[in-house]
Amino acid sequence: MYENAQSIPVDRARQEASTVFLAKTFNWMAVGLAITGIVAYLTASTGLAYSIIGSPLFYVLVFAELGLVFYLSARISKIQASTASGLFIGYSVLNGLTLSVIFLAYTSSSIAATFFITAGMFGAMAVYGLVTKRDLSAWGSFLFMGLIGIIIASVVNIFLQSSAVSWVVSMIGVLVFTGLTAYDVQKIKRIGEDGIMSQGNEAIRKGSIMGALTLYLDFINLFLMLLRFFGGSRD
Template identity: 70%
Template sequence: METKYNYATGALPAAKARQEASTVFLAKVFNWMAAGLGLTGIVAWLTASTGLFYTLRPLFLPLVLVELGLVFYLSARIEKIKASTAAFLFFGYAFLNGLTLSVIFLVYSGASIAGTFVITAAMFLAMSVYGLVTKRDLAGLGAFMFMGLIGIIIASIVNIFLASPMIHWMISLIGVLVFVGLTAYDVQKIKEMGGQGIMNQGGEAVQKGAVIGALALYLDFINLFLMLLRFFGGSRD
């Protein structure tokens, strides 16, 4: 049974109550994130192994646009939609992302995908711990990393036309740095959210907060994985 924290009652010292509330909330966020990653991985593998990829390939651009729409809608409307709707949209995004990411199982070897996943998980864990324990306010880092993300998007679009290998590798390297930084920033932000009384706001607020936090970490993990896969991924050939 979950503990309800009410700072007004003085049942727990305020600092301890905030810490415990933050821990409970973080656990919820990471559980949602893990569920989303698991769904994506299963869908991606099944889509590639069953040959469904070739049927869906003409629809990949529309699917990517739908994915982007889901992320923007969920982020913008999280305060107004129901918790059940937020959960449905999150898993819907994870499912669609699995369809589009199935291509990696056709391009890279299974061993290199598994190895890159382990590397990504280790880096993600290390930066998550840093985000949890550091006393430094990472808001400035988060803003800087977000500007870097915008730069990556613009450079990637430009490189579609230039097809420059050098720009490709520069984008990949900067991308690793950006998503490593965003992981630490997002974890710290989620930790602070958990300590600011969200656990007192009821099940709807907690679940919606956990979903939007999980979406942020899910995106950090997936994008870090894809950037690292460019370096460590071995061809199936």
């Protein structure tokens, strides 16, 4: 009886800590998405996107994005929280520059509609990851294999230029990134429960930045996969 009474406050404290950590993570994710959206729109509306697409600058930006993600992931434990925040914001800006080209291929209305569809699917899977009692850890390896398959197929299709392959990759991509959303949200929830809130502001901020980057990537990739189905071409 005494042990059960003691466990109730402990469980409540873990839940509250997890809620606070999740809120910080989602706030940073929202900041990243807002920056990317604003930069993409302004880059397209000013005509700068025409200078980026098909030029060496586009590939420089893409490799800079990849470099930032790998650096942030590898060095998060060694860099300061302010540096991690700056790198995340910088990545959001770079991604906005590269994503501006979608405004040249798709209508603004279809981009907006796809964004809201993505937000709905992302939100539903995030809630599932939060409330489900099922352990989603087993999904990790399966989803990772799916992600590797998407990358390989996408690289091969650069040379094949097959619309059928592109559609299949997009369909699989939607499944993979919806699954990753639930998996990653549950993982971030457990990080909050397992004591990161007691490690100080520096650890909390860095943890929330990494969680935000993970969810940001899930959202952006899901959005791009869905855009293949719902995006209205400008042609």
